[in-house]
Amino acid sequence: MVFSCRQCGTCCMFLGDYIAIEEQTGPFSFACESVSTGTPFIAEVDDDKREIFRDHAFPDAHPHACRFLRPDGDLLRCTIHRDSPPQCKFYRCVALRVSDKQGRSLGYVTGALALHSEDPELRSAWNEAERGRPRSDEDAEPWIAAFLRQKGFRVE
Ligand code: SF4
Ligand code: SF4
Incomplete structure (x- = not known):
């Protein structure tokens, strides 16, 4: 089966403690750490997601969710899709x-x-x-x- 992510965001709802923002280094840039592997990474919010990223109502209401997760219509989207760590990119909720x-x-x-x-x-x-x-x-x-x-x- 070829896995196709539906961008439901379920897997990111409790990853707030695992994708840690260490420092904001620019308006849309962050020094982060993938806590489970202890791997640092630099993330910049994707150009086309900056508008939705600006709205902090979702992360404020969901303190355990990854700080980069935002609602976008019916979807919950990763706003650092380009720079997200490998374990996020390769994650498949269903194999x-x-x-x-x-x-x-x-x-x-x-x-x-x-x-x-x-x-x-x-x-x-x-x-x-x-x-x-x-x-x-x-x-x-x-x-x-x-x-x-x-x-x-x-x-x-
Ligand atoms: S990988 Fe995550 S966002 Fe994608 S369909 Fe599975 S639970 Fe939803
Ligand atoms: S970086 Fe993106 S894919 Fe990874 S947990 Fe956060 S919102 Fe989900």
């Missing part, structure tokens, strides 16, 4: 969607290869897959998809 043979959704697997499902059969197959999967996530993703298909699940 695999799993359903039964009738197409009934049973759960999904995140880009970090965590299963979100309450279905006992899928959970049991997942546990088996976890024990046999290749070590690297890159190799594991197609391997797990094939394993679950072999067990009779639909995987997209």
